[in-house]
Structure formats: C-alpha cells, structure tokens
Amino acid sequence: MDPFVQAFFSVDTDGDEMITIRDLEQYVDQNHLEKKMVTRWQSLFDKNNTGRITLPHFCEVLGLKAADVRIRRQEMQSMHLRLRPEFEVIKTTMSMNDQVVLSEEVYRIDLECQGETRNIADCLKRFLDLRYGRMWHVVICKGSTASSFSHVPHTSFFFLYKDNTYLIWQTPE
Structure with missing residues (x-):
C-alpha cells in the first residue's frame, strides 16, 4: 500500500x-x-x-x-483479523471485519445475558439494526438446522458458539 x-x-x-x-x-x-x-x-x-x-x-x-x-x-x-476460537463458522457471505464485529458482540451479549438465548437474539437484532440498518434476522437454536432464504448480499453469517447454532442474515426492507 x-x-x-x-x-x-x-x-x-x-x-x-x-x-x-x-x-x-x-x-x-x-x-x-x-x-x-x-x-x-x-x-x-x-x-x-x-x-x-x-x-x-x-x-x-x-x-x-x-x-x-x-x-x-x-x-x-x-x-490481521481472526474470530475467537470458540466460534466455528458454518457458512458466511459477510466480510471478515463484519464477522469479527458481530462475533465480538455475540460474545459480549452472551456474557451480559448469561446465555439466555431469547435475550441474546433480541439484543443482537437491535445491535444489527442500529449498526447496519433494519431488517436483520437472528435465529439461535440447538442441534442441526436447515434453512432456505434470500438475503442482502454479503450479510449472512452462520456459526456455532457454545453449543448453539446462530443463523444471522439481512433482508431488504
């Protein structure tokens, strides 16, 4: 450069x-x-x-x-960016920078909400809507999952963290 x-x-x-x-x-x-x-x-x-x-x-x-x-x-x-080792990416179209920002927010919110997935999902959606604009979807589940959806390019991030599967994406308004 x-x-x-x-x-x-x-x-x-x-x-x-x-x-x-x-x-x-x-x-x-x-x-x-x-x-x-x-x-x-x-x-x-x-x-x-x-x-x-x-x-x-x-x-x-x-x-x-x-x-x-x-x-x-x-x-x-x-x-130079890396996710914490506790995060295992399943599939993503999101930039590494945004993955790190989002995973760090999940880490912080999880500590704050003491693992209560409903609260984590609500807090995470609020964070995403404020930071990146509206229409984010956050699904947190245990076990295997299957999904089919449309999303705004470069906004999907699916990963495992603490025995939960996180499915996160944005749709157009």
Missing part, C-alpha cells in the same frame, strides 16, 4: 475517512515525526484550509480511486 495512504489510515483511527489537522498533529507527536509533515499535508490536501482532509479528496490529489483504496484497506484489515 502507498505510504501516503498507509499514513492516512494510521491517522484516521476512527475509520470515518476524514482526518483533522489536530489528528495529524497528534499522529506526528506520537510517532516522533517531523512537524513539517503537518504543513506539507495541509498544502497538498487542504488547500482551502478547512482543517479537514477527506479520503476522496486525498485520493483525488494522489490520482487514486477511493473505492480501490477502501477495498485495499479492508483486505489489509482482514489479514
């Missing part, structure tokens, strides 16, 4: 595809880099002195396609 792009993503810690000059200053201080980096980036990527550098504008200046850069970032993140 281009060093400029790698630096942008290192500064953009919240992943909102926008960095402020303050974010850049903190990054420079924390990594013991030259203070000139801030002024260089401002002159290159923030000519209107807005105090913000967005990924689309950043890519435009560098002659890159923002969509390609986003895909590359996801690929790089996915290489």
Whole structure:
C-alpha cells in the first residue's frame, strides 16, 4: 500500500475517512515525526484550509480511486483479523471485519445475558439494526438446522458458539 495512504489510515483511527489537522498533529507527536509533515499535508490536501482532509479528496490529489483504496484497506484489515476460537463458522457471505464485529458482540451479549438465548437474539437484532440498518434476522437454536432464504448480499453469517447454532442474515426492507 502507498505510504501516503498507509499514513492516512494510521491517522484516521476512527475509520470515518476524514482526518483533522489536530489528528495529524497528534499522529506526528506520537510517532516522533517531523512537524513539517503537518504543513506539507495541509498544502497538498487542504488547500482551502478547512482543517479537514477527506479520503476522496486525498485520493483525488494522489490520482487514486477511493473505492480501490477502501477495498485495499479492508483486505489489509482482514489479514490481521481472526474470530475467537470458540466460534466455528458454518457458512458466511459477510466480510471478515463484519464477522469479527458481530462475533465480538455475540460474545459480549452472551456474557451480559448469561446465555439466555431469547435475550441474546433480541439484543443482537437491535445491535444489527442500529449498526447496519433494519431488517436483520437472528435465529439461535440447538442441534442441526436447515434453512432456505434470500438475503442482502454479503450479510449472512452462520456459526456455532457454545453449543448453539446462530443463523444471522439481512433482508431488504
């Protein structure tokens, strides 16, 4: 990955595809880099002195396609992501990043709900609807299952966790 792009993503810690000059200053201080980096980036990527550098504008200046850069970032993140060993994937069309986010939420909710599957399903559906938009379906069952359904692309995740089978998918509204 281009060093400029790698630096942008290192500064953009919240992943909102926008960095402020303050974010850049903190990054420079924390990594013991030259203070000139801030002024260089401002002159290159923030000519209107807005105090913000967005990924689309950043890519435009560098002659890159923002969509390609986003895909590359996801690929790089996915290489380092892993599910907890307690989770066994049955089938998924979901990105590794989303699988990790979702499985970590299942782990957290399971502890909070003390394994009560009805509460886990309700909490998980609320989480999914808030984070990814409405119309998520959460089925938690024991034993073997069979299913047939339609779903929004890249939104299904079936896995085993603590003797339960989780079937999770999103349908269009």
